[in-house]
Amino acid sequence: MKTKFITLFAFVVLLTSCVGAEDDLSSTIPVQDNKVLLLKVDYTTNTFEGGKELTFSDTTATFNIEVEYQQPGDFGGIQLYYKELDAKIFDGTIVWDGTGEINYPESFEPASSFEVTLTNDYVFPTEGFENVFNPTEGNYDYQTIWSAVQSLIKAREFVLSNPDAKARIFLYTPSVGVGNPEEWDWIIILKN
Template identity: 55%
Template structure:
């Protein structure tokens, strides 16, 4: 008798634990709400995705403009990037002539292994292309190369779905210049929801 009662109790508990709006999707299937920015880091030489950071802002903004402050490195210089609509710093890195500058902000990134990949082989590009937000040398780059290593991330696809007309912002951070080492350089890709 006890076993029947326990079986019935387990069945009832299971029945009540199911939600009527359970779609079979993970609870985090569309976390791209509010004002968010995704920053991705890609190695300049290998184009290996190294990691990323998601920023969430309390202030709403429908547009995304990046402005820069740049101190050309005589010996020591820097670049700072701002989310203009919010007057908020999103990047701060030193640039050293014949040395190696430090990245001050963001201080850390989630590792590449923490980002899920889509299971399809399709290739997506931003509808309105790319905008280089910091390019003091004026060199023309093929942005599809670093983009190809992040476009398959679930988080990137979610951002593009949330903002299909987005222009992806991109820039090359070179903390070592002069006789700099390109192995120290990274692409930074910014996607706004």
């Protein structure tokens, strides 16, 4: 009888320690980071120039972009925010008869630092594009712009990890008035 009691007691202790261990293991399972990818494409040549991946500690079920635009009399600017987190994702100045600059992100990784797929398939955001800032309400060929980044492994990772999302896009024009389109860039925004 004593042996049965010891065996039962050992089994209960072992079972209890296993349940605790499973709880500890589940807390170490990695959670997907909340990331936004900005890709910069030259306006006149549709050449990929660089990108920046932003990581956020908080997660949300939705991703909306809030735009703050200061129309340039002499100086203006545009800021984009991850609305749900009230977190800045882009900030650029706009100069009338001059040239503004991107203040945030402070730098973009060069195009050469992004890996490119060697396959000939074409990946496209299934929900298409949303122009988050289009003051001229012009119609643009987003397919041509997207072609500059669709072969990037990083862009494909974002599209595949969030297949129901639209790719957000806007034209950053740091120079207006007698602006120089060669200074302008498309900014493509992807959310994982």
